[in-house]
Amino acid sequence: MAYPYKKVFEAVERALFDMRSPDVEAKVQREKLDMFKNYATRKLSDDDYFAIMVKVVFYSGFRAETVKAKEAVIFGHFPDLDTVAGHGKKDVKRVLLDTAMIRNERKIQACVDNARVMQALIQEHGSFRSFLLSFGQLKALEDVLLLKETLEAKFGYLGGVTVYHFMTDVGLPVLKPDRVITRMFLRLGLIEDKRQLLKTVLHGQKFAAATGLPIRYIDIVFVLYGQASATAYGITQGVCLDSPRCSACSLRKVHCRYPLDQASATAP
Structure with missing residues (x-):
């Protein structure tokens, strides 16, 4: 049945x-x-995709209420893709010194590293959306899974449940x-x-x-x-x-x- x-x-x-x-x-x-x-029908900019990725990185392993209460602080330090891609070691230390911030060095560094990876993909494909669509229209399961594997390999903190979380929040069919x-x-x-x-x-x-x-x-x-x-x-x-x-x-x-x-x- x-x-x-x-x-x-x-x-x-x-x-x-x-x-x-x-x-x-x-x-x-x-x-x-x-x-x-x-x-699935939203028009997201490169900065929109990056903001979603930042949130997903911080949500990983944390209570949703904890991260939501800190979103303004998080995005004060990570305002847009290009700014974060330019962050160096001094910037990471500055973020870690903010007592209002979720002071997890690995997550903070992952956001900086992810910004640089995303920036490189945008330079190669024209936009992050074009990078996603290079895997097809992402309606067939095999295309979605190929993209999932690539996201896990390229970006920090996108693995296990978290990679699906990112894909769900950007409107992909999972x-x-x-x-x-x-x-x-x-x-x-x-x-x-x-x-x-x-x-x-x-x-x-x-x-x-x-x-x-x-x-x-x-x-x-x-x-x-x-x-x-x-x-x-x-x-x-x-x-x-x-x-x-x-x-x-x-x-x-x-x-x-x-x-x-x-x-x-x-x-x-």
Whole structure:
């Protein structure tokens, strides 16, 4: 029997809207979520791509709330591609001395190194977008995976989940197989182990194909359902948490394997 991707996603999406806090109007919630349907059609500049990469580097291994609270400080030190590409050792030391900054030397140096790599690719291809498209229209899975391997090889801190995070946020047709998504897909019986990143990505594409919805929208709906809270979207408490609120989940009796997932819940 074929997996009911469309039915499962629609149940999660419907529950997400039902969970909306009265502090956020339904129209506002809908508009905020609908923005994620347009990620693939955005026109991004070279500086936009670099800013996304900087955020992804700092998000790696850190709590989202920690990085978000520091974004203004981070971009004060990394304002644009050309400026950062010109940073030297003294600039890196200056950033490290800022007590308001996330003072992780490896991440700071990776942003400088990545700026130089990106600058070289732009000089070769005309723009970073042209570099991405040199792998094809990036709709076929093999093109996406070839690009993924190249990004991992060329850029610091783009590996494992993080490379998918970057690809997702620039609008490519993959979701990021982070701990929230893998936890949910494990409980839904789609993967056997949280380390199955590619399999998680492939199931994300199946959700998109079954629903006709953009992959970035699929990603955000699952993430909001499975993370602790997202007050800006009207979600004060998620459902599919580490300790799930099963009584609030419409998938519990039909599609969910919890607590059977604990037997194979290997940490990524």
